[in-house]
Amino acid sequence: MTETAVGSSAVGNAAQSKSEQAYAAVKARIVEGTYTPGYRLVLAKIAEDLGFSVVPVREAIRRLEAEGLVKFERNVGATVSGIDPTEYLYTMQTLSIVEGAATALSAPLIDSVAIARARAVNQEMRECLEHFDPVRFTALNQDFHSVLFEHCPNPHILDLVHRGWNRLASLRSSTFRFVPGRAQESVREHEALLQLIENAADADTIEKAARQHRAATLDAYLAQAKQ
Template sequence: MTEGKTLSKSQQAYHWIKGRIASQTFTPGYRLVLGSIAGELDMSVVPVREAIRQLEAEGLVQFEHNIGARVAMVDDSQYRNSMEALSILEGSATALSAPRLTVDDLKAARAINAKMIETLDHFNPSAFTQLNQEFHAVLIAPCPNPRLHELVTVEMQRLNRLRDSTFSFVPGRAHESVKEHEQIVSLIENGAPVVEIERAARLHHASTLDAYLSKEHGADSDMRGDAAATHVH
């Protein structure tokens, strides 16, 4: 491994902890004991503390008085906020990447979308979500703004922690999603104005959020209706 690729100890700890949060090994509320993590990684607590501070800044970890660091708890408002942020960030990243995407890149994106279509008959929300992330990763890979690319990645990982798969809640949305993927690729392929590409990419995520919120509000209405019926009787 070259020097340029060597991770500092704090970054090693950061990726190790973050990976366990993403995989749900460390679930919301899980207490992060610095000494135990440092022992597991064979390092001092100093880089572990730095890693946890970085994860706190990303909203993945929170500190509680007299308790210490815990994996952050989640609620629906956090999910909505992340989805809204992702629609804006990824819309911009896709637009900036569009002129730099090659023919092979677009072929790769279409191939992934084709796999997503194949899953629709025997739908697996988690597998569909994984392919969905791979599709969007291809489209933003050449983004010339590394910070923007990083922010998209962070929000995507945050969504993974907040919800295993949005499509578990709104499976019908998957059919529309793959159609919108094809539309975005076609816009890029045909050299559409970047503002049009950005709008399509942003609307794509916003539509998924709208579908989720409609489902959520429908469930709330059903619960209120059931409660009202119970009181009538």
């Protein structure tokens, strides 16, 4: 349940069109890592696997292309798009901005129950650090932020956050693995963020903290990459 793509229009699946199904199916495979970056997405093959024809599959792939999850080349085909360092920077920078805004907008709407829930998740993350469970850590990290954003009053902004997450999904938990100490820091920042929200800090402070939380991960990655 923690392994699904995030942010797909989560309505009931009443009478989904095949293109929707294909979209969801391929997206899920990319996000959960079945299709790794560079994987070649052949329309005919996917169509056969799903039992559909190529037209809806093509539509699904183009949609995923628009979200940046696959790279599509005319008359050549689609591949799952990896994220090179530059793309990673762009994505993280954008995320830092939209997450900052999302957090600031959500903060006044987060009740004590949600705070407690987030805190519990964060506690579990701490435990993951001790047992060294990066996969679960990353999933919990998503849960943590989901609680924060759950009530974001602006769906457009929330959508941008989700897109960024999915974009990063294929290299999930990379920073946890590759940047020593960052995860510990991240957990501390989470707690600090919760306290700011609890104390009803002004929007600007919360925005900056949330933005910094993401930016710090990026910086840690960049510093490491430079070595």
